Amino acid sequence: MRMVPKLTLMDADSIMRACFKKAGEIGVDMDIAITDDGGNLILFKRMDNARITSIDIAMGKSFTASAARKSTRAYGEISVPGKPAFGINTSNQGKFSIVAGGLPLFAGEQIVGGVGCSSGTPDQDEIVAQAGVDAFLMMQNY
Amino acid sequence: MRMVPKLTLMDADSIMRACFKKAGEIGVDMDIAITDDGGNLILFKRMDNARITSIDIAMGKSFTASAARKSTRAYGEISVPGKPAFGINTSNQGKFSIVAGGLPLFAGEQIVGGVGCSSGTPDQDEIVAQAGVDAFLMMQNY
Amino acid sequence: MRMVPKLTLMDADSIMRACFKKAGEIGVDMDIAITDDGGNLILFKRMDNARITSIDIAMGKSFTASAARKSTRAYGEISVPGKPAFGINTSNQGKFSIVAGGLPLFAGEQIVGGVGCSSGTPDQDEIVAQAGVDAFLMMQNY
Amino acid sequence: MRMVPKLTLMDADSIMRACFKKAGEIGVDMDIAITDDGGNLILFKRMDNARITSIDIAMGKSFTASAARKSTRAYGEISVPGKPAFGINTSNQGKFSIVAGGLPLFAGEQIVGGVGCSSGTPDQDEIVAQAGVDAFLMMQNY
Numbered sequence: 001m002r003m004v005p006k007l008t009l010m011d012a013d014s015i016m017r018a019c020f021k022k023a024g025e026i027g028v029d030m031d032i033a034i035t036d037d038g039g040n041l042i043l044f045k046r047m048d049n050a051r052i053t054s055i056d057i058a059m060g061k062s063f064t065a066s067a068a069r070k071s072t073r074a075y076g077e078i079s080v081p082g083k084p085a086f087g088i089n090t091s092n093q094g095k096f097s098i099v100a101g102g103l104p105l106f107a108g109e110q111i112v113g114g115v116g117c118s119s120g121t122p123d124q125d126e127i128v129a130q131a132g133v134d135a136f137l138m139m140q141n142y
Numbered sequence: 143m144r145m146v147p148k149l150t151l152m153d154a155d156s157i158m159r160a161c162f163k164k165a166g167e168i169g170v171d172m173d174i175a176i177t178d179d180g181g182n183l184i185l186f187k188r189m190d191n192a193r194i195t196s197i198d199i200a201m202g203k204s205f206t207a208s209a210a211r212k213s214t215r216a217y218g219e220i221s222v223p224g225k226p227a228f229g230i231n232t233s234n235q236g237k238f239s240i241v242a243g244g245l246p247l248f249a250g251e252q253i254v255g256g257v258g259c260s261s262g263t264p265d266q267d268e269i270v271a272q273a274g275v276d277a278f279l280m281m282q283n284y
Numbered sequence: 285m286r287m288v289p290k291l292t293l294m295d296a297d298s299i300m301r302a303c304f305k306k307a308g309e310i311g312v313d314m315d316i317a318i319t320d321d322g323g324n325l326i327l328f329k330r331m332d333n334a335r336i337t338s339i340d341i342a343m344g345k346s347f348t349a350s351a352a353r354k355s356t357r358a359y360g361e362i363s364v365p366g367k368p369a370f371g372i373n374t375s376n377q378g379k380f381s382i383v384a385g386g387l388p389l390f391a392g393e394q395i396v397g398g399v400g401c402s403s404g405t406p407d408q409d410e411i412v413a414q415a416g417v418d419a420f421l422m423m424q425n426y
Numbered sequence: 427m428r429m430v431p432k433l434t435l436m437d438a439d440s441i442m443r444a445c446f447k448k449a450g451e452i453g454v455d456m457d458i459a460i461t462d463d464g465g466n467l468i469l470f471k472r473m474d475n476a477r478i479t480s481i482d483i484a485m486g487k488s489f490t491a492s493a494a495r496k497s498t499r500a501y502g503e504i505s506v507p508g509k510p511a512f513g514i515n516t517s518n519q520g521k522f523s524i525v526a527g528g529l530p531l532f533a534g535e536q537i538v539g540g541v542g543c544s545s546g547t548p549d550q551d552e553i554v555a556q557a558g559v560d561a562f563l564m565m566q567n568y
Contacts, residue, residue: 001391002292002474005285008190038322039478041197044186048150052182067478081506084548090520092482093377107285190286194323194351198376222365236374264368292474324478328470332434336466 007036007105007113011136012043015105015115018135022128023047028120030128031058036113039067047119054118060095061102061116061125067092069111072102073126101125103133107140149178149247149255153278154185157247157257160277164270165189170262172270173200178255181209189261196260202237203244203258203267209234211253214244215268243267245275249282291320291389291397295420296327299389299399302419306412307331312404314412315342320397323351331403338402344379345386345400345409351376353395356386357410385409387417391424433462433531433539437562438469441531441541444561448554449473454546456554457484462539465493473545480544486521487528487542487551493518495537498528499552527551529559533566 012034023030029047031054036042046055061072076098078085089098100122105113115132117125154176165172171189173196178184188197203214218240220227231240242264247255257274259267296318307314313331315338320326330339345356360382362369373382384406389397399416401409438460449456455473457480462468472481487498494501502524504511515524526548531539541558543551
C-alpha cells in the first residue's frame with residue numbers, strides 16, 4: 001500500500017465557497033460539483049437559476065477532471081474530428097465530458113479531485129471552476 | 143398557468159444544516175441529497191466517512207420522495223412480494239428507491255421537494271431526513 | 285486533507301494469487317475482481333471455464349464490498365422482503381450486489397478496497413474471496 | 427458446428443506481460459484489457475498511476491477490437507464527420523471505441539480476441555497494445 005492525500009468535505013466546502021464568490025461576480029447562476037480522486041461526488045450545489053441539464057453536466061465535468069486528471073477543455077481540444085481523442089466522450093456511460101468547465105485538483109503531483117461547473121458558457125464555467133482551484137492552492141500554502 | 147412554491151438553494155441549505163446536526167447527534171456520517179418538485183437535485187453532501195454506494199442511494203431516495211410524493215419507507219411497505227407495488231424499484235432506471243430514508247417536503251398540500259439520506263441503517267437514515275423535514279416545517283411558520 | 289492508505293496493483297496481484305490457489309483447491313473456475321476504496325477496478329481475471337455473466341457479477345460484488353464497506357452476504361441478509369434494505373440492489377445502476385462472494389478489504393479501520401468472486405455457488409465464491417482477504421491481512425503483518 | 431480457437435487466460439497473461447514490458451519502456455502507467463472473441467473480458471490490470479476514466483476506455487477499446495475485428499484507430503478514421511461510420515461510437519451503450527489503442531488478436535484468419543490500452547496518448551496506447559499483439563503472434567509460431 002501507499003499513502004495518498006484525500007479531499008475532505010471541509011476542503012470541498014471551501015472550494016465551493018470560492019466558486020460561488022466568482023459566480024456572483026460574473027453574475028451567472030451555476031451548477032457546481034466537486035469529486036474526490038476516485039471520481040466520486042463529495043459536494044453539489046445548484047443555484048436557483050442554474051440549468052437542470054447542467055446538474056448532470058457539472059457532475060460529468062467534475063468526474064472527468066478528477067478521474068482523467070486533466071481539464072475537460074484540454075480533452076475538448078484533442079477530441080475534435082481528426083484529432084486523436086475524437087469520440088472519447090461516449091465512454092464511461094457518457095459521463096466523460098469534453099466541454100470546458102471541469103478542472104482537476106492536485107496536491108503537488110498527486111490528483112485529489114476535480115471541480116465541474118455548468119450553466120454559463122463553457123468559458124464562464126471554467127472561470128468559476130478556476131476560482132475553486134485557486135482557492136484550493138491557496139489553502140495548501142497555509 | 144398556476145403559481146407554485148419552489149424550493150430555493152437557501153431553503154435546501156437550511157434543511158441540510160438540520161440533517162447534519164442530527165447526523166452528528168446520532169454519530170453517523172451520511173450522504174444527504176435534496177431535490178426539488180421536479181425530482182431534480184439542488185444540494186448534495188457526502189460526509190468524510192459516508193459510503194460511496196450511498197451517493198447514488200441518497201439521490202435515489204430524494205428523487206423518489208419528491209417525484210412520487212411519498213416516503214420511500216411507505217413504498218417499501220407496498221413493494222414486498224404480493225403487495226401492489228412489488229417490482230416498482232426497477233423503474234426510473236433503478237432510481238426508484240423503496241428503502242427508508244427518503245421523505246417528501248410539502249408546503250401545505252403542495253409537494254416542493256424531497257430529502258434522501260443514506261449510509262446508516264434505513265431507520266437512522268430516516269431519522270436524519272426527518273430532522274430536515276421538521277426544520278423545513280418550522281421555517282414555514284416564520 | 286487527510287492521508288489514507290491506497291491499494292497498489294502489487295497488493296491486488298497478491299490477493300488474486302491467494303484467490304486462485306483457493307479456487308484451485310475447491311476445483312471451481314472463477315471470475316475475480318479487485319477494486320480500490322473508490323470502488324474502481326484494479327484487477328480482473330476470468331478463468332477458462334468461468335461464466336460470462338459472472339464477469340459483471342464479480343465486478344458488482346467487488347464494487348459493493350469496497351464502496352459500501354460490507355460483505356455482499358451481509359447486504360443479502362438485510363435485503364430479503366420485509367427487511368430494511370429490500371430493493372437496494374437496483375441502486376447504483378444495478379451494480380449493488382446482494383449475493384454472497386464480495387468482501388471488503390480493510391487496513392485497520394480504514395477501507396482500502398474489495399474482492400468479488402463469482403461463477404461457483406455464492407458460498408464457494410465467498411470462500412475464494414475470503415482467501416484473498418486472509419492473504420491481505422497476512423501481508424499487513426509483515 | 428465448427429471448431430474455433432479460443433484464447434485462454436494463460437494466453438492473456440502472456441499478452442499482458444508483453445504490454446507491461448512495453449509500457450515500462452515508454453514510461454507510461456496504463457489500464458490494459460484483454461477480451462475474447464465474444465468481446466467478453468478475460469483480463470484487466472490498472473497500473474498504480476493509470477487513469478480511472480481509462481478503466482472503461484481500455485475495456486471499450488478491447489471490446490471493439492475483438493467484437494468488430496478491427497483496430498479502433500481504423501474505426502476512428504472512418505468515423506469522422508462525412509465518413510461512413512460517423513456516429514458509430516454511440517452504439518453498444520457507448521462502448522464502441524473509435525480512439526486508437528485497441529487491436530484485434532487473430533489466429534490466422536480467425537478472430538480470437540482483442541487488446542485495449544488507455545491512459546497515455548492514443549499513439550502510446552496503441553504501441554503498448556501492439557506489443558501484446560506481437561507477443562501473441564510470436565507465441566503462435568512455437
